[in-house]
Amino acid sequence: MAEGAPIIYLDPATVAEARRRGDDPRKLEECTKYVMTHIYLSLPGPPVPIAAARTRAAAAAAASDGVDRISALPDAILRDIVSRLPVKDAARTAALSRRWRPVWRSTPLVLVDAHLLPRGRSFGVSVSAPTRADTPGIVAAVSRVLAAHPGPFRCVHLLCGFMGSYQAQLEHWLRFLAAKGVDDLILVNRPWPLEAPLPAAILRISTLTRLYIGMWKFPDIAGLPTNTAFPNLRELGINAVAMEKESREVEFIVARSPVLETLNIQGGNTQVLRLRLEHRSLRCVQICSCSVENLAVVDAPCLERLVLYDSLSKDDSCVRVKIVHAPRLCLLGNLETGFHMLEIHDTFVSAGIRSSPSALFTSVKILGLNVNFGVRHDAQMLPNFLKSFPNAESLHIVCAKCTEATSLVSPNFWDDAGPIESIVSHVNVLTIREFKGEANATSFLKYFVQNAQMVKNVSVVLANPQFTSYSIDTLWIAKILKSVRWASKISSMQVYRSDDREGGLIWSFQRGSDYSIRDPFVY
Template structure:
């Protein structure tokens, strides 16, 4: 890595200065024809790099380290000013807020630009007068990445986002705005022509500000604790012509959201914990020909109604729970996890995550029939004393996924009591191509306990001779943003 070598050069230079007060003549780089590892002592691989490469390295360093490279040697002095500015004003720049303000002002005055990144994560009200001047600095020419975070502890929030921040709309690739009010645009369209990732946290939009925003190349959008009206949200999303992943968490101002997108591949969503008439309670997937993931993040809090009208490529679905009082898959309807009608099947779904109270085998079987090509099933078990699982597998009425597709079952919160055993045994004895069944338990999972579980589950009589049963005691958490936005994973719950 180049970064440790840079730090080594910096420390060598500082040591040399302490040893001798005299200025040292710049030493020529040794003969570069000697390959690395040839035994030539003192070969300076870093200084052998072209200036353009060194500038790239400097622009990727933390702000303080990047500025300090000027002390390495005479050749390095102009590089920091030539490298695209990477200015991150967090605790790595200084632990004191007032010093960070001084440093930001000084850096923007000394650096000629252009800029790679500007990150101001904790803007205090007392510093608002400086923000506009900072954002208008010549050093921020062609800014590609902007993160502005206003301090939520200032009263009264939210603070108005400095209009100067909008001047970067033509060049930004990545942007994040936190705890602020988006300014009105006075009926003037604002085109973020190159923006690909946008994060909005605690942001308030008026109808005017959202209506005139366009994000033609935006691929990833996160909206968390955002206040926005229903029409304004629909207008904003309609301007996202290339959107691939959308994460909606705990937003307010709209009760119903309709999704029609030719490009969306993943949607993660949740409603806020509080209740009210303008809170998110219904999601309708009207037409999403590329949608692969539909991820209710906190279904116990809503939305209570989810309708999937057209999503011909849907592969991953869940977490589903009783919190979704009505789930429509085409013309098939589930009411509080129970199949009311099974008139539509969706053969594209490969991964299903459900929260099962009891656990409730009857409810799960309804989903297995709705998704006949299911390959992976995740069960989040919740104890329910009244539940009785007496359903038996009928060979004359086979379940297609148990016969030909289901390869992996993961059970979280497995206790190992009689209710759990009867539920799990259904899959052990009937899933004919099962490869792995994993039980995640809060128990110690010692050898004796595992041996008893194998006996109760009748492992010797398993339908798939190659099926492996694994009992583990752990807690694994995958963040909601990663599940929604990381499209490289075929199974985001793995």
């Protein structure tokens, strides 16, 4: 962060404490900005983007010939028009004429606090982003709208306020929404201080179909009524939310959401995650940048997508991933061969041990793996992981960062590992990202193209040289691939150089849960 740049996220007390300890508060500010950026990128966008709304309003004004044709439209169409306006513009329609006065109050509104920011401020993480000085005005405006409108609300997105000092107002808002009804709620706090408590009133909003929360401390679930339920909730996002040690809060909501389809969890200031999934309607589960200890998919008959991206461990221990019953699972990633302890149908996947029929998962068609090719054990685990998913058609491998290389596997290792059914007979797309030209990775790539009879497209994405000591020429890797005999006669090959940071871009929850995108791992 540039010297003299404004500190937005840290409160004065945190800045003073950092300086008292001899720390640079700007480093903490930069770290917080990084976390908040990823939270914002993971959130669904508002149904009424500011720029688009202003453009439509300007176009309508320019096209006006002075004749009021809109007021003659039926009430249902007028309400639909008002529901698509920013809340300030929606409220102003009541002043147009007597015809419009009841429309605003009878329309499920879109309330996005970014629409309430002063001119010159914008939602985001730039210098013009909301500051603490903007929060009182935002709080007052949101309070007026919630008090004046009888509800229900089409959606409420509150992301711009530093709410740590406005707990009473937040409690009132959530009580209003529980009483008046809201379908889509996104509530993100702008720290500091961290772990501002989220009022338990949020767990009493039974009308929700989508809920995202970020940068809060989860409310205590011990004293909640046993009949707490979310009968309409279909999408749940939990972003950098502090929870109890056992992470029981996630299972609490999931168990009380009978039609839930999408569960997204993003780390930040969460404790170690332990999650046991037994749910009849879940289709997509995505866990990103979390410290995970144990994930067990016990009974998820509708689960189609399971994504573990950038798994963390506080004590460098392996993460146990157990899949018992998920017959529709077709997309799985990004399993890390040296970090995830994979258990399928009560059978562990282990290096050097022949895969048994009980350790096969035949429904998976799209497979993502992280492999540290510089570590002998991690590379040796790759064949066993691949053999566990014999029908995989798309294979996406990320070459993990290697901090301490070990000995290489033998040149014949891949052949000695025995036939890999997915590579020989099914994989038609291969991408290898963050490729650094390591010997183990290069020998695997050669083995793949020499044995993959169905492959149609091979893409190699070289690591950005700004973030690695490796320097590989695209022509060099293209020459290697052309020097071996390909098993497939109809294939295309692309070699790119990445412009992204090390490890690539952060995983997109929205892309991962978009079922119109068959393969969200495609580079």
